[in-house]
Amino acid sequence: MNIQKKVSVLGGLLTFAILVSALVPTVSAKTNKIHVSHGSEGILVQTEYLTLKILDNSPNFIWWLGNQSSADEIYQVNFHLIQEFFGSDSILDNITELGGIAYIFKGNQWSVDIVESDAAVQVTLTLAGLSNGAMIQFIITVFEEDQTLPNTEIKGLSEVKIDIIVDNWHFSKDAKGYAIQTIISEMQHKHQMRIRNGTQTENGNHHRTMQFENIEHGTKKVAYYKWATFANVYSNDTLIDTIDVGTFYSIDIPRIPGPASGSPNVFLTYPNYGNGYKLVHDPSVGVYPNSLSIPLSTIAILGGLVMIVAIAVIIKKRK
16 A cells, blocks of 8 residues: 555544544434433433433433443432321431331333423433322433523533422321432442532532542542422412422441442431422432543544554554
């Protein structure tokens, strides 16, 4: 192969690699920045900064930094069950107060609806026909741009907004409210991790958070789980009340980093607000994009250059 042909081939490869590197961070969808797919293993939502996987078509969420097929760190918030609680007040004080009506989320038949728009991807999980007449929904939304909402801001492409809707719940006699159990963990156990309560600065005035920290890289914050400290109650889509959302931990938050620390069980608690109304509460999960040591676009370009060098070596050997 003469020099002119080799230059032509390498030039073509370089052009191809640059085009590929420009496309790698985002997979085409209606928003051009968010990709969603639904397969046998669950629902996958990907952006440049975040990959979210909804397991078993139920509100069991795992997510990680970037849009690779997997990662060394995978964070999980598993909404496990909803159960009433009793006692002397509207606060869940210990596990023994749980009782009455309960539904475990996994294993139930959730219907799935996926909507793609110019600005967002939205996945709705619905569990209907429950024995007490209730319907439960989780509406999961990833936005292309930052969203400023009442008392909160949702980051575009790096945060997942989750609307919990409990409609037409009829409480058992003497029930003080119900609680939704979430199990929080890091699944890979390859790095020393710590999951801790957020500080006042991190939480702000209207939220609480759990922060995922990587201990091996200077206690770097990498991901979070956030929820509002209030929920709205509606009657026929008319707001009639705003209630406080409590938090109860069934085990101590781990203080020692690493997989031996265990997984916090966090109960979000809602006081009895009357029968037949609709409750709406807004948690979210997300990542800190700046915790990536190398930008994703740089990784893609480096990968393209490595490919060019490898092919050039092969061409030289065949000369």
